[in-house]
Amino acid sequence: MDGLFSDEIDLNLPDSDIIYYPDFIGKKEADVYFDLLRNKIPWQQDDITVFGKTYAQPRLTALYGNNDKPYSYSKLVMVPHPFTRELIEIKERVESKADATFTTCLLNLYRNGQDSNGWHADNEKELGDNPIIASVTLGQERFFYLKHRTNKSLKQKILLKHGSLLLMKGSTQEHWLHQIPKTAKMVDERINLTFRIII
Numbered sequence: 748m749d750g751l752f753s754d755e756i757d758l759n760l761p762d763s764d765i766i767y768y769p770d771f772i773g774k775k776e777a778d779v780y781f782d783l784l785r786n787k788i789p790w791q792q793d794d795i796t797v798f799g800k801t802y803a804q805p806r807l808t809a810l811y812g813n814n815d816k817p818y819s820y821s822k823l824v825m826v827p828h829p830f831t832r833e834l835i836e837i838k839e840r841v842e843s844k845a846d847a848t849f850t851t852c853l854l855n856l857y858r859n860g861q862d863s864n865g866w867h868a869d870n871e872k873e874l875g876d877n878p879i880i881a882s883v884t885l886g887q888e889r890f891f892y893l894k895h896r897t898n899k900s901l902k903q904k905i906l907l908k909h910g911s912l913l914l915m916k917g918s919t920q921e922h923w924l925h926q927i928p929k930t931a932k933m934v935d936e937r938i939n940l941t942f943r944i945i946i
């Protein structure tokens with residue numbers, strides 16, 4: 748914690764640079780963005796291939812960007828839609844906190860507790876070295892888990908709340924993995940926006 752009244756929480760984990768802004772977007776505005784994105788984004792469920800096996804991704808996704816460079820992970824190639832007005836608004840707010848200019852936004856819709864995002868790092872080569880990833884949460888709060896790649900005693904979980912921003916930068920992706928695990932609880936829908944720079 749940076750201080751009693753700080754809106755900015757430095758996770759202070761080794762080999763990383765991760766900052767959490769719990770109140771990045773106020774509740775009322777975050778509610779409006781949730782409804783807009785829930786209804787307007789052409790959410791799709793893609794197949795991914797991991798270790799030679801093909802699965803339906805356990806969540807819906809969409810890719811937006813200001814260039815037409817495709818983004819590929821787990822043998823899936825996504826071609827971006829052009830940014831919409833509300834995504835540009837959110838992107839500009841994120842950019843003023845992150846002090847970076849993003850090209851691309853990957854959106855995730857977790858429909859219920861059975862939707863998830865398995866252990867991974869955002870280290871695709873299109874992101875370059877030490878990528879900055881800015882992750883906005885709208886809707887249902889879900890736990891975000893982090894674990895160090897080699898030091899098994901280093902792990903952390905953080906409840907990402909409605910309207911929050913999580914910034915991961917520096918060597919975070921090189922040394923840590925992250926996931927959104929499934930939960931047996933009855934939970935509502937969560938939208939996550941991850942802003943990235945694709946070179």
Ligand SMILES: O=C(O)CCC(=O)C(=O)O
Pocket residue numbers: 853855864869882891907925927939941
């Ligand atoms: O939903 C989240 O908070 C994480 C999403 C994520 O890690 C990703 O899309 O790479």
Ligand SMILES: [Fe+2]
Pocket residue numbers: 867868869925
């Ligand atoms: Fe990720």
